[in-house]
Amino acid sequence: xxxxxxxxxxxxxxxxxxxxxxxxxxxxxxxxxxxxxxxxxxxxxxxxxxxxxxxxxxxxxxxxxxxxxxxxxxxxxxxxxxxxxxxxxxxxxxxxxxxxxxxxxxxxxxxxxxxxxxxxxxxxxxxxxxxxxxxxxxxxxxxxxxxxxxxxxxxxxxxxxxxxxxxxxxxxxxxxxxxxxxxxxxxxxxxxxxxxxxxxxxxxxxxxxxxxxxxxxxxxxxxxxxxxxxxxxxxxxxxxxxxxxxxxxxxxxxxxxxxxxxxxxxxxxxxxxxxxxxxxxxxxxxxxxxxxxxxxxxxxxxxxxxxxxxxxxxxxxxxxxxxxxxxxxxxxxxxxxxxxxxxxxxxxxxxxxxxxxxxxxxxxxxxxxxxxxxxxxxxxxxxxxxxxxxxxxxxxxxxxxxxxxxxxxx
Amino acid sequence: xxxxxxxxxxxxxxxxxxxxxxxxxxxxxxxxxxxxxxxxxxxxxxxxxxxxxxxxxxxxxxxxxxxxxxxxxxxxxxxxxxxxxxxxxxxxxxxxxxxxxxxxxxxxxxxxxxxxx
Numbered sequence: 001x002x003x004x005x006x007x008x009x010x011x012x013x014x015x016x017x018x019x020x021x022x023x024x025x026x027x028x029x030x031x032x033x034x035x036x037x038x039x040x041x042x043x044x045x046x047x048x049x050x051x052x053x054x055x056x057x058x059x060x061x062x063x064x065x066x067x068x069x070x071x072x073x074x075x076x077x078x079x080x081x082x083x084x085x086x087x088x089x090x091x092x093x094x095x096x097x098x099x100x101x102x103x104x105x106x107x108x109x110x111x112x113x114x115x116x117x118x119x120x121x122x123x124x125x126x127x128x129x130x131x132x133x134x135x136x137x138x139x140x141x142x143x144x145x146x147x148x149x150x151x152x153x154x155x156x157x158x159x160x161x162x163x164x165x166x167x168x169x170x171x172x173x174x175x176x177x178x179x180x181x182x183x184x185x186x187x188x189x190x191x192x193x194x195x196x197x198x199x200x201x202x203x204x205x206x207x208x209x210x211x212x213x214x215x216x217x218x219x220x221x222x223x224x225x226x227x228x229x230x231x232x233x234x235x236x237x238x239x240x241x242x243x244x245x246x247x248x249x250x251x252x253x254x255x256x257x258x259x260x261x262x263x264x265x266x267x268x269x270x271x272x273x274x275x276x277x278x279x280x281x282x283x284x285x286x287x288x289x290x291x292x293x294x295x296x297x298x299x300x301x302x303x304x305x306x307x308x309x310x311x312x313x314x315x316x317x318x319x320x321x322x323x324x325x326x327x328x329x330x331x332x333x334x335x336x337x338x339x340x341x342x343x344x345x346x347x348x349x350x351x352x353x354x355x356x357x358x359x360x361x362x363x364x365x366x367x368x369x370x371x372x373x374x375x376x377x378x379x380x381x382x383x384x385x386x387x388x389x390x391x392x393x394x395x396x397x398x399x400x401x402x403x404x405x406x407x408x409x410x
Numbered sequence: 411x412x413x414x415x416x417x418x419x420x421x422x423x424x425x426x427x428x429x430x431x432x433x434x435x436x437x438x439x440x441x442x443x444x445x446x447x448x449x450x451x452x453x454x455x456x457x458x459x460x461x462x463x464x465x466x467x468x469x470x471x472x473x474x475x476x477x478x479x480x481x482x483x484x485x486x487x488x489x490x491x492x493x494x495x496x497x498x499x500x501x502x503x504x505x506x507x508x509x510x511x512x513x514x515x516x517x518x519x520x521x522x523x524x525x526x527x
């Protein structure tokens with residue numbers, strides 16, 4: 001075959017190499033045994049090999065694509081023009097996403113002359129896809145229940161405006177993820193999303209962390225979370241943990257768009273969208289004096305509430321299988337499902353930790369599972385009654401139960 | 411001192427890709443270039459991570475492979491493992507050149523004289 005190719009290049013079609021070199025995509029010409037006859041310039045650049053170096057070598061060593069190793073495209077029996085998306089590793093150790101389309105070339109008598117592999121570099125396409133999915137996706141928030149679908153439908157609408165957002169929901173329901181989803185769907189998605197947990201912290205440190213500080217002596221400015229979120233979104237989780245004085249400064253920011261860094265004389269203008277969350281009822285927090293009423297009325301302009309997992313109906317089953325698939329893949333296990341008994345146990349469970357608890361349970365189950373199904377023995381002890389509650393734990397549960405009832409009645 | 415070498419293998423040649431390798435050959439080579447021990451190892455599935463772990467757990471000093479991603483290459487170098495990569499050729503030809511102390515990265519050991527066959 002090589003002889004015929006040489007004839008083709010030498011006499012019948014002497015311009016063939018120049019023609020192939022002029023094409024923008026990579027082309028490799030192969031013989032029937034999959035040995036390289038010629039690379040064009042584009043493929044030389046992509047693989048890092050010159051045509052003289054690799055002439056006569058098996059193409060799997062030159063292209064080094066996943067498809068070459070795991071199922072050669074030439075043996076797949078696909079029709080002409082069927083491309084395979086895969087990746088290859090070039091001489092410079094760079095992994096490149098590519099599409100390989102094999103084309104069989106025949107002469108006038110329909111005799112095979114050679115095979116051309118058309119190799120397209122998909123790097124730019126993959127980067128664009130990744131950027132778009134990051135910028136416009138709903139983040140990691142998923143759900144099929146009516147309550148979640150309703151919530152996810154309003155996210156893109158809310159995201160288009162700059163009004164502050166207050167997210168409420170019990171612990172583990174996904175408040176942080178929802179805030180991130182709103183940011184990603186907003187025109188500010190390419191700017192920073194800065195998360196700040198308003199947990200207990202010395203007031204002076206909290207001041208500097210949030211609003212920035214002008215260093216004594218040098219006059220150098222150290223940016224706080226507000227400045228870091230410039231152009232983007234600042235998300236304050238558990239806002240009621242913020243001291244009342246600081247809450248007052250948030251009111252000023254919402255009214256005037258300025259903050260006063262520690263040690264500065266003049267306020268600084270900040271362009272950031274404010275989002276906040278709390279696991280408790282904000283009305284109750286206002287009543288208890290833990291959340292300033294003026295701040296509450298400003299940040300609750302747009303309010304989103306995440307339901308508890310138990311109130312999300314079919315989401316329990318959906319999320320359970322979602323996490324199971326995720327962790328089975330992560331631990332490289334061939335887990336295909338969950339036994340009816342184990343499913344019953346999970347359905348009976350209250351999930352006080354909501355989605356976070358379910359996620360942890362499925363991580364544990366996938367970790368300890370040795371077969372193809374999650375069974376009751378793979379569930380954590382507190383679900384199967386293995387950790388029999390001692391007297392101290394039982395009394396703690398007694399105290400907790402009325403509290404939960406109280407929350408439900410509210 | 412003996413040299414411990416891991417070679418990534420696919421059938422009877424060097425595996426084209428490190429991260430898709432399912433077979434490895436361990437060699438203990440004496441200072442004079444003699445093979446003291448030779449052992450094959452099959453991996454449950456192709457995994458670059460598992461191969462790195464295997465090399466570290468076996469105290470490997472040199473890895474011979476085909477194409478390898480930057481990330482694995484630098485990790486192995488950081489762990490003070492010599493990586494002779496981009497090697498192409500039949501396994502035995504590679505072993506012969508390795509024991510002679512002449513194998514280097516990018517070597518192509520296929521016999522291309524018979525390409526017209």
